[in-house]
Amino acid sequence: MLLTTRIAFRYLFSRKSSQAIHWITGISVFGIAVGTAALILVLSVFNGFEDLLSGMFGRFNPDVKLVASNAKFFDEDSLLMMRLRSLDGVEALSRSLEEVAMFQYGDAQEFGMIRGVDSSFSKAIDMGEATVEGSFATQSGKRALANLGSGLSGRLGVRVSDFGEPLRVFLPDASPGDGPSLQAYQDFPITVQSTYSFQQESDYNTAITDLDYLRERLNRNGVLSAIDLRVKKGYNPEGVARQVQTMAGPGYIAKDRYRQDEAFFKIMKLEKWLFYALFSLTLVLVSFTIVGALWMVVLEKRFDISVLKCLGMENRAAKSIFIWLSWYICLAGLTIGFGIALGFYALQKEYGLIGVPAEFIIDAYPIQLRLLDFFLVSVTVLLIGFLASAMPAQKVGEIQPVFREE
Template sequence: MQFSIRIARRYLLAKKSTNAINIITGIAVLGIAVGSAALILVLSVFNGFEDLIATMYSNFNPDVKVTPAQGKTFAADTVMLEELLALEEVAAVTTSLEEVAFFEYKDNQDFGTLKGVAPNYEKVVGIDTTVREGIYRLKDGEKDFAILGLGMRDKLNVNVGDPFTELGVYMPRRSQSRGMFSRQLQPFRRRYIYPGGTFVIQHEFNNEYVLAPISFARGLLEADANEVSAIEIRLQEGVDSRDAVTQIGTLLGEDYEVKDRFEQEAAFLKLMQIEKWLSYAIASLMLLLVSFNMIGALWMIVLEKQPDIAILRSMGALKTTIRDIFLAEGVLLSLLGLGIGIVLALGLYAAQKYIGLITVPGNFIVEAYPISLRFTDFVTVSITVIAIGFLAALPPALRSMRVSALIREE
């Protein structure tokens, strides 16, 4: 095999007798280079979005979330919370209570989700770092304040800077002890809260959520003092979330569902992975089409090198040795294109990372497309390119095996 690679390298570097072969070979290498760069950049852009979304979710979703296996709420007493906090994997614990509500601000109404959170909520997630208007505060003395998602603020046309206009929040009554007449007149409980700020995380959260003190949510829901819909947990630095989920699940038992951050958004993240690898497959198909130039170039090299092949056969070279020469030639051409493609991809990556070459249209939380390189991407692309180069070299290599040891002069 070493002999075949040595001959293939000489064929790669040697000047061809026909200029057309040089041109076609150059086009093939250029096509592989552009295709390789495209594959790397496709994966890098999806990596960038994955990192961005993970950061956004970390500002709203906790490391671990505990919810009831059945029903919407459960009682989280002090003993349960202290047992969780006593685990060495756990850094902080908080509670939340959420429910769909109807919101009204002046003449604007819309539905959304009211999420009541405990005073230490920002110690578990980074919600306070996402406030773009106003300040993050849920209480000031006896006053309750709400933090609205950007989409909810826009839909209700809320003026966070107005200290006099309150946000009305409506929820259906839970109590069944009232008379029929009373329920017909007042089927909803209504409370008012001051808008205190606006957070910007992700479209889904921005358009749906309004944060408020958990005591405010309990009052609207007529809930008990320790009733919650979730226990939210921040883990210690460096702790494996899957190990922590197992430990917490063992402690709480089968009556609760325990999910890490990725499981909380499993459907969305799976969809992103499907989009990522579908895009990669399409780009790989384009590279496969480009490889037909390599087939043509190698075929012409086989025709040009027929006298050399005949001499090698006369000297005792096996057909498989001849085949391996041109298979190696195809792989070397692929590696040359791959090397150029990696350099090209690194240049474009740096331009996008530090200059923002391509911007995101519309009002998004970042101005330029996020991008992130990972070592595994280079491995994946290298395997893909080498495999395509090998397949492209196979027809010419098989053709070279049919060259006889003696060439008859016409």
């Protein structure tokens, strides 16, 4: 093996090779380098967006969320609540109830969700940094208060500093009766206490108020939509979610932050691998230049190969020379491509060379390198190099040793 790798290395830098071979080899290295850099950077941009959006979602989503498996609501179980509070790794626990609502302020109307939370909500979800205007609170004495997402308040034209008409909330009427009511909803006024922003969908459709007040309005005493848990530092949320699932049983689903937005992250991963496949196809196209370079080397080195076979080299070893030659070309391209990617990464991080539209929450495209991506790209390029050497290596196997008789 050492002999074949040395011969392949000499063929790569042979001074006796024609200029055409050097040019085609150089083009191959350049193409592999550009393709490698593009693959690394595309994957890194997706990594950056994934980290950015995970952080944004994580601000409003609890570490672990417990919901009913086959229903919108479930009855509050005091024994389960006590066991969850005593679970090792749980720092705080909050109960919540959600329902579809219509909000009206003046002539403006918007549909969204109203969420009732208990007094422990701020311990499970950090609302301090997210509060934009006012101060977060769900009740003042016996009076319930509303906290609107910044997008929802903007659409309705609500300002916390305004002391005019209150926000009106329209909810489904769940009052018991003999039959369907002509008025299938109820409405009530509520004072807006604050606005918040997590830079995500909840900003545009969610109002937060007091749990007991919302239960009373919905006539759903003792009912919950979810239990939110905050995990202590040093504990793995996924592990805590598994413990919660075991404790709660099959009637519930315990979701970590990833599972709470699982569909979104699956779409992001699908897009990431689609782009990976697309850019890998460009490397496949570049590999045809490697095939051309190897064919020319085979034609030029026919006599050398014949002599090596006369000296006892087997076909398998002779073929491996050109497999290694292909890999050397790919390794040269990989090294240069990694260097380009690292250089661009540093410049993008420092100067934000490629920006995003002004209305977005960041100034430049986020980018994040991961070691796994380098490994994946390396395997991809070397596999393409191996496939590119298949036909030239097959041709080497057809070259026969030539013996001269004196």
